[in-house]
Amino acid sequence: xxxxxVTALLVLAVIALFATPLxxxxxxxxxxxxxQATELIEESDAGYEPWFQSVFSPGSSEIESGLFAVQAxxxxxxxxxxxxxxxxxxxxxxTARQTAEQTGQQTAEQTGQQTAExxxxxxxxxxxxxxxxx
Amino acid sequence: MHIAxxxxxxAHAIGxxxxxxxxxxxxxxxxxxxxxxxxxxTLLLGAAxxxxxxxxxxxxxxxxxxxSHPTGxxxxxxxxxxxxxxxxxxxxxxxxxxxxAHGGLTTLGANAFSMAVVGPWAGYAxxxxxxxxxxxxxxxxxxxMAVADLATYVTTALQLAWAHPDxxxxxxxxxxxxxxxFAFTQVPLAIGEGLxxxxxxxxxxxxxxxxxxxxxxxxxxPEPDEAPVAEAAPGGER
Numbered sequence: 001x002x003x004x005x006v007t008a009l010l011v012l013a014v015i016a017l018f019a020t021p022l023x024x025x026x027x028x029x030x031x032x033x034x035x036q037a038t039e040l041i042e043e044s045d046a047g048y049e050p051w052f053q054s055v056f057s058p059g060s061s062e063i064e065s066g067l068f069a070v071q072a073x074x075x076x077x078x079x080x081x082x083x084x085x086x087x088x089x090x091x092x093x094x095t096a097r098q099t100a101e102q103t104g105q106q107t108a109e110q111t112g113q114q115t116a117e118x119x120x121x122x123x124x125x126x127x128x129x130x131x132x133x134x
Numbered sequence: 135m136h137i138a139x140x141x142x143x144x145a146h147a148i149g150x151x152x153x154x155x156x157x158x159x160x161x162x163x164x165x166x167x168x169x170x171x172x173x174x175x176t177l178l179l180g181a182a183x184x185x186x187x188x189x190x191x192x193x194x195x196x197x198x199x200x201x202s203h204p205t206g207x208x209x210x211x212x213x214x215x216x217x218x219x220x221x222x223x224x225x226x227x228x229x230x231x232x233x234x235a236h237g238g239l240t241t242l243g244a245n246a247f248s249m250a251v252v253g254p255w256a257g258y259a260x261x262x263x264x265x266x267x268x269x270x271x272x273x274x275x276x277x278x279m280a281v282a283d284l285a286t287y288v289t290t291a292l293q294l295a296w297a298h299p300d301x302x303x304x305x306x307x308x309x310x311x312x313x314x315x316f317a318f319t320q321v322p323l324a325i326g327e328g329l330x331x332x333x334x335x336x337x338x339x340x341x342x343x344x345x346x347x348x349x350x351x352x353x354x355x356p357e358p359d360e361a362p363v364a365e366a367a368p369g370g371e372r
Contacts, residue, residue, distance in 0.1 A: 028199035050140030057235035075187030082181040086341035
């Protein structure tokens with residue numbers, strides 16, 4: 001219970017941290033710092049000419065944000081897959097241990113191992129479906 | 135922290151590439167060794183790379199009225215030590231340079247040096263410092279994530295100041311200018327990134343305990359079956 005409370009508070013803190021500026025100053029443009037730095041160079045070092053152009057530039061800001069979304073989705077997908085597999089493995093171990101306790105000392109190891117293998121295989125299959133939310 | 139394509143003079147571009155290259159090569163070898171010797175690490179390595187991938191794609195608003203993105207390199211630095219992140223961070227930067235026109239090939243060396251070398255090492259140093267002085271795992275992770283993030287942006291500001299010193303006030307003036315763009319904006323983001331790292335580690339401590347113990351992030355605890363024996367042993371638990 002306490003564990004869930006701490007998790008909820010941490011999530012809320014992260015959301016509050018990034019929502020506050022928007023609520024306080026919604027009129028601001030929130031320009032990226034990377035482009036601000038570029039503008040600063042153009043201002044202070046006016047004679048400087050960029051000597052190389054990007055090999056590929058997304059045609060519009062829509063395409064650009066789409067590609068950023070792809071990057072986030074790839075990362076989120078892999079991260080979710082890993083966390084799902086780890087969680088599934090832990091559940092399998094727990095089930096194995098419970099079964100082992102029930103079956104008694106002598107056969108415990110065998111049965112436990114079998115259950116673990118069986119559940120592990122099942123969980124692996126379930127986890128192989130990529131999670132949807134990043 | 136992405137220095138735009140072509141915005142470093144050729145000498146700087148080549149210099150930073152030469153400076154970053156050995157770290158990246160060393161990092162690639164560290165990843166290969168880790169996967170070969172401990173195949174069970176592959177999952178967590180994937181998680182470390184994925185974390186950087188997500189976080190560096192998301193630009194977040196800051197109280198300064200500008201927006202910026204976290205780096206997420208502290209996680210892998212804590213789990214696998216910094217060299218691994220030199221490779222993973224550079225892969226992310228290469229992806230963004232090629233597909234998003236974000237950063238660039240000529241500035242890849244400088245960007246890799248700040249995000250994939252300085253960030254992870256600074257974060258790892260902060261982590262070790264917290265753990266050495268008796269701090270727990272989660273405070274250590276928070277420090278690692280936040281410091282890796284901030285150190286990356288401070289490095290970028292200094293790199294830019296070196297390449298484009300102010301006409302009147304020189305390097306110091308330019309550094310102050312670029313730091314005011316990058317560093318202040320980054321403070322809330324670094325805190326947020328620290329909190330995200332804590333959230334993720336709270337999950338890992340439960341579900342990836344064997345890996346964390348093997349990597350030395352968590353101290354080995356006795357198996358549940360052996361617990362009573364270990365408790366009875368004198369000095370077994372402090």
